[in-house]
Amino acid sequence: MLNLKNPDLLRKHAYINGQWIDSDSGETLDVINPASGETVATIASCGADETRRAIEGANEAWPEWRDLTVKERAKILRDWYNLIVDNADDLAKILTAEQGKPLAEARTEILYGANYLEWFAEEAKRAYGDVIAPPSKDKRIVVIKQPVGVTASITPWNFPSAMIARKVAPALAAGCTFVAKPASETPLSALAMAVLAEQAGVPKGVFSVVVGKSSRAIGKEMTTNPLVRKFTFTGSTAVGKQLQAQCAETIKKTSMELGGNAPFIVFDDADIDEAVKGAIVCKYRNAGQTCVCANRILVQESVFDVFAEKFSAAVNALKLGNGMEEGVDVGPMINPGAVNDVRALVEDAISKGAKNLNEGGPSELGECFYTPTVVSGVDDTMKLFREEIFGPIAPLYKFSSEEEAIQIANDTEFGLASYFYARDIGRIWRVAEGLEYGMVGINEGIISNEMAPFGGIKQSGTGREGSKYGIDDYLEIKYLCMGGI
Ligand SMILES: NC(=O)C1=CN([C@@H]2O[C@H](COP(=O)(O)OP(=O)(O)OC[C@H]3O[C@@H](n4cnc5c(N)ncnc54)[C@H](OP(=O)(O)O)[C@@H]3O)[C@@H](O)[C@H]2O)C=CC1
Numbered sequence: 360m361l362n363l364k365n366p367d368l369l370r371k372h373a374y375i376n377g378q379w380i381d382s383d384s385g386e387t388l389d390v391i392n393p394a395s396g397e398t399v400a401t402i403a404s405c406g407a408d409e410t411r412r413a414i415e416g417a418n419e420a421w422p423e424w425r426d427l428t429v430k431e432r433a434k435i436l437r438d439w440y441n442l443i444v445d446n447a448d449d450l451a452k453i454l455t456a457e458q459g460k461p462l463a464e465a466r467t468e469i470l471y472g473a474n475y476l477e478w479f480a481e482e483a484k485r486a487y488g489d490v491i492a493p494p495s496k497d498k499r500i501v502v503i504k505q506p507v508g509v510t511a512s513i514t515p516w517n518f519p520s521a522m523i524a525r526k527v528a529p530a531l532a533a534g535c536t537f538v539a540k541p542a543s544e545t546p547l548s549a550l551a552m553a554v555l556a557e558q559a560g561v562p563k564g565v566f567s568v569v570v571g572k573s574s575r576a577i578g579k580e581m582t583t584n585p586l587v588r589k590f591t592f593t594g595s596t597a598v599g600k601q602l603q604a605q606c607a608e609t610i611k612k613t614s615m616e617l618g619g620n621a622p623f624i625v626f627d628d629a630d631i632d633e634a635v636k637g638a639i640v641c642k643y644r645n646a647g648q649t650c651v652c653a654n655r656i657l658v659q660e661s662v663f664d665v666f667a668e669k670f671s672a673a674v675n676a677l678k679l680g681n682g683m684e685e686g687v688d689v690g691p692m693i694n695p696g697a698v699n700d701v702r703a704l705v706e707d708a709i710s711k712g713a714k715n716l717n718e719g720g721p722s723e724l725g726e727c728f729y730t731p732t733v734v735s736g737v738d739d740t741m742k743l744f745r746e747e748i749f750g751p752i753a754p755l756y757k758f759s760s761e762e763e764a765i766q767i768a769n770d771t772e773f774g775l776a777s778y779f780y781a782r783d784i785g786r787i788w789r790v791a792e793g794l795e796y797g798m799v800g801i802n803e804g805i806i807s808n809e810m811a812p813f814g815g816i817k818q819s820g821t822g823r824e825g826s827k828y829g830i831d832d833y834l835e836i837k838y839l840c841m842g843g844i
């Protein structure tokens with residue numbers, strides 16, 4: 360069905376301790392193509408027992424993986440990177456089939472994720488310790504860094520490849536072992552990564568992929584098993600809070616990449632055409648299903664009309680369709696429930712006085728399709744303002760002053776990504792420093808890359824992924840005090 364050059368990449372079993380297995384219960388789950396409703400694959404659906412075996416296997420494999428030199432681990436990660444790049448076209452087809460995003464976006468995601476493997480293969484060599492000035496003549500102080508140990512990970516459906524790569528890369532580079540649970544709606548990309556990990560020489564037990572519709576049971580095992588020393592999660596804030604609480608009993612190190620409510624501010628000194636381009640990619644990438652999408656578009660009143668007109672025209676030019684087709688800009692949402700959620704948000708706004716500028720809504724293309732929509736006349740009484748839209752809806756807000764824009768932007772419990780377009784250098788510094796977010800795009804709508812620290816503050820999470828900071832989450836600091844010198 361997918362016409363893969365390498366059909367071996369499409370797997371129907373879980374990958375645990377180097378074995379491709381059925382679930383203990385024989386249970387299976389169907390992976391559905393959101394564009395067509397067709398079943399892409401029927402795969403093993405595992406539970407807590409298989410998860411426990413994967414964790415135990417990861418613990419057994421840890422000493423040998425930990426004791427490799429960083430150069431030996433780096434070579435395996437780089438070989439894995441090369442295999443992913445060589446298979447990018449097939450991996451993109453698998454990703455689009457299970458998640459729906461346009462093929463070009465899927466390929467970009469595959470390479471974006473692979474870039475973390477390349478990056479951390481090198482960063483591991485720079486995990487330096489310290490020699491500290493001795494407190495007395497008879498002592499010497501040294502600080503070394505060592506891998507945390509067995510890591511467990513749960514990731515969401517919206518970036519089924521890159522979200523795992525962004526975690527497994529620093530973990531394995533640091534000398535940790537890794538058990539991944541992808542979202543049950545999009546497991547195939549993770550299993551394809553495991554095929555290539557095996558080929559790259561990642562030893563049995565170092566990287567396992569547990570798939571199952573009983574995410575609660577799998578997560579319970581991951582967050583309470585004492586062998587797991589680090590738990591990393593990407594997903595909604597609500598689930599992140601629950602999982603972080605479950606980790607408390609065994610005091611695991613945790614990193615949480617959670618929800619967002621990104622402001623996208625257009626000031627009166629912005630280049631309006633550039634701001635429109637930035638807003639389009641920032642809002643409608645992955646059909647608006649990213650945690651860093653523009654969730655509130657704030658436009659200064661003197662340029663509101665010209666921006667709204669140009670932006671609406673650009674939105675209406677976007678092509679909605681099956682992500683496998685040439686020229687499609689926006690694919691389906693992940694499932695019919697997601698369509699209902701965004702429709703309810705638009706209906707709430709309209710009921711409180713907002714206007715559906717381009718009459719966007721559910722599409723006859725299929726039950727997972729929603730046409731890119733622009734809503735104006737929006738205010739903070741509407742759910743669109745407070746909730747993460749996670750869909751192709753662009754709400755436009757009008758503001759008058761710089762201070763008001765910053766106040767509106769910060770009026771949320773989230774603090775992940777934020778964006779603004781302006782050209783006055785004083786304004787750029789004032790606004791960049793005033794926004795309470797982990798990341799700020801300035802005259803730029805796409806800010807994610809492996810060399811930068813991705814992450815949020817407030818209830819958008821803890822920790823950073825990527826950059827020179829990203830490996831710290833997978834290392835422990837050990838202080839050696841030598842006496843009797
Ligand atoms: N900050 C960031 O980098 C990102 C944040 N997100 C946020 O995630 C949300 C969208 O993704 P979505 O998948 O719906 O998020 P969810 O939080 O619902 O699911 C994320 C993952 O958690 C699993 N899960 C859900 N409930 C539990 C549970 N009780 N115990 C263990 N695992 C559980 C899911 O498994 P299953 O699906 O199989 O049930 C999935 O693998 C948005 O809020 C978005 O902002 C998404 C991506 C990146």
Ligand SMILES: O=C(O)[C@H](O)CS(=O)(=O)O
Binds near residue numbers: 517518522648650
């Ligand atoms: O899951 C997400 O939303 C991603 O973190 C967005 S990005 O890293 O691809 O920008």
